[in-house]
Amino acid sequence: MSSINEIAKQFVEYYYQAFDADRRNLAPLYRPMSMMTWENISLKGADAIIEKLTSLPFQRVAHKITTIDAQQSLPGVNAIIILVTGQLLVDEETKPQQFSQTFQLVEDSGFFVYNDVFRLNYA
Amino acid sequence: MSSINEIAKQFVEYYYQAFDADRRNLAPLYRPMSMMTWENISLKGADAIIEKLTSLPFQRVAHKITTIDAQQSLPGVNAIIILVTGQLLVDEETKPQQFSQTFQLVEDSGFFVYNDVFRLNYA
Numbered sequence: 001m002s003s004i005n006e007i008a009k010q011f012v013e014y015y016y017q018a019f020d021a022d023r024r025n026l027a028p029l030y031r032p033m034s035m036m037t038w039e040n041i042s043l044k045g046a047d048a049i050i051e052k053l054t055s056l057p058f059q060r061v062a063h064k065i066t067t068i069d070a071q072q073s074l075p076g077v078n079a080i081i082i083l084v085t086g087q088l089l090v091d092e093e094t095k096p097q098q099f100s101q102t103f104q105l106v107e108d109s110g111f112f113v114y115n116d117v118f119r120l121n122y123a
Numbered sequence: 124m125s126s127i128n129e130i131a132k133q134f135v136e137y138y139y140q141a142f143d144a145d146r147r148n149l150a151p152l153y154r155p156m157s158m159m160t161w162e163n164i165s166l167k168g169a170d171a172i173i174e175k176l177t178s179l180p181f182q183r184v185a186h187k188i189t190t191i192d193a194q195q196s197l198p199g200v201n202a203i204i205i206l207v208t209g210q211l212l213v214d215e216e217t218k219p220q221q222f223s224q225t226f227q228l229v230e231d232s233g234f235f236v237y238n239d240v241f242r243l244n245y246a
Contacts, residue, residue, distance in 0.1 A: 037192045037194060037206075040192075066244075066245070069160045069240045073196070073197070073238065074196070074197055074237065081204070081225065081227055081238045083160075083223060083225040083240040083242060085223055098221070098244050100206060100208055100223035101206075102206040102225045104196065104197075114196075115194045115196065117204070119206060119208050119223075121189075121208050121221050121223065123246070
């Protein structure tokens with residue numbers, strides 16, 4: 001299990017660093033078959049996903065990861081399911097918002113995002 | 124996509140109703156290969172999962188679902204990835220705790236839980 005957890009940790013740290021630095025950097029992590037659900041909005045494919053992420057209505061964002069849990073997905077393909085919980089701060093806000101995000105990563109040349117579901121957690 | 128969302132909604136509503144009524148009712152939803160991660164604890168198989176769920180240190184619990192998002196998982200098998208966010212109240216507590224839970228359901232005779240990751244979201 002440790003290699004799954006290590007892959008998940010490396011991916012998640014890279015993902016949010018790239019997200020916070022420049023969301024366009026996330027494009028190589030998605031493929032044409034990638035799915036994203038972003039707060040009720042369903043997107044398919046790297047182009048649609050990056051267009052959505054780069055058009056989110058804030059200039060700056062900082063993610064802080066609270067937990068990363070990973071499990072092996074279905075047999076027959078090297079795939080990992082990850083649940084991330086954390087907090088994010090946008091622009092000038094001082095009160096962090098909690099979020100949850102589920103990924104399924106699939107390995108080809110490297111790992112790419114097959115499934116991606118993002119939700120803010122409102123109290 | 125609507126059938127995936129419908130299956131997810133039916134499963135999630137059934138799951139938490141069964142959880143809140145009697146956690147032993149969840150046993151038929153798991154298989155020997157099912158995985159659960161419960162707040163850092165990794166479990167494998169229906170028996171270990173139900174033993175953990177039925178030994179959680181509260182008598183009563185009530186889950187309230189806030190969001191349910193579902194996506195088709197990998198091709199080649201009928202599998203669905205779900206992210207649930209919600210709140211739960213245990214015993215005499217009056218302040219709900221937020222939680223996030225990721226499921227991967229796989230269809231055989233019905234849908235069973237292949238992956239299950241549960242996290243409380245601390246503010």
